[in-house]
Amino acid sequence: MKITFLGTGTSCGVPFIGCDCEVCTSTDQHDKRLRTSALVEIGDRHILLDCGPDFRQQMLTVPFSKLDGVLVTHEHYDHVGGLDDLRPYMMFGEVNVYTEDFCATHLEERIPYCFTPKEKRYPGVPSINLVRVEPHKPFNIEDIEIMPIRVMHGALPILGFRIGKMAYITDMKTIDESEYAYLEGIDTLIVNGLRHKEHRSHQSIEDAIAFSKRIGAKVTYLIHMSHDAGLHAIEEAKLPPTFHYAYDGLVIEVE
Secondary structure (H helix, E strand, C coil): CEEEEEECECCCCECCCCCCCCCCCCCCHHHCECECEEEEEECCEEEEECCCCCHHHHHCCCCCCCCCEEECCCCCHHHHCCHHHHHHHHHHCCEEEEECHHHHHHHHHHCHHHCCCHHHCCCCCCCEEEEECCCCCCEEECCEEEEEEEEEECCEEEEEEEECCEEEECCCCECCHHHHHHHCCCCEEEEECCCCCCCCCCCCHHHHHHHHHHHCCCEEEEECECHHHCCHHHHHHHCCCCEEECCCCCEEECC
């Protein structure tokens, strides 16, 4: 499994518009963070994790190929704002977008022109097939099994996804005790750590470290970071062994 981190920033991205802090004015490319998204490649299959407003810019950095599925964690704009930009991928046919019913309903209301009957659809709009999934009910994209798990984004229930021994969780604040059973045996954890200071609906970096240690992940990559997470070069060096600040463009190989 090859994973490309397309974006590792929070909803406003980094730099934050109008901010002149040391992170936002940094010239280190590790401190430039587009909205959080990742591309998973297993053999010749390609699975996108979230499709935010920076999707077009992000996908110009990787080879163009069919998307076998898009996994959407929740309906917030920084995770779905790029769905209209799936248009070029229609040359491969309809794109399946997997998410739970609550999110799917919001998408149908937000971009209804993508879901009108084909005979009435405006020419050129993306052809998206919404596939409704549920926590704890695994589904397959080709021969790849994916397990949705439930996490809480403040008071909002959202999805994390497990693929093999990798788990991808973003925007989590808390997780129910019962969910840990679905995270047993995880080797690679990709998880949100917004900043060091506590936040009402996101984990802090310290929360993310504690969560990873609880499930026993062998290596952990932090994502969905704001400018308050600090400079990459300084903060990466402070992390415990096997923990990393992910950054835009990072590519890892996972067993």
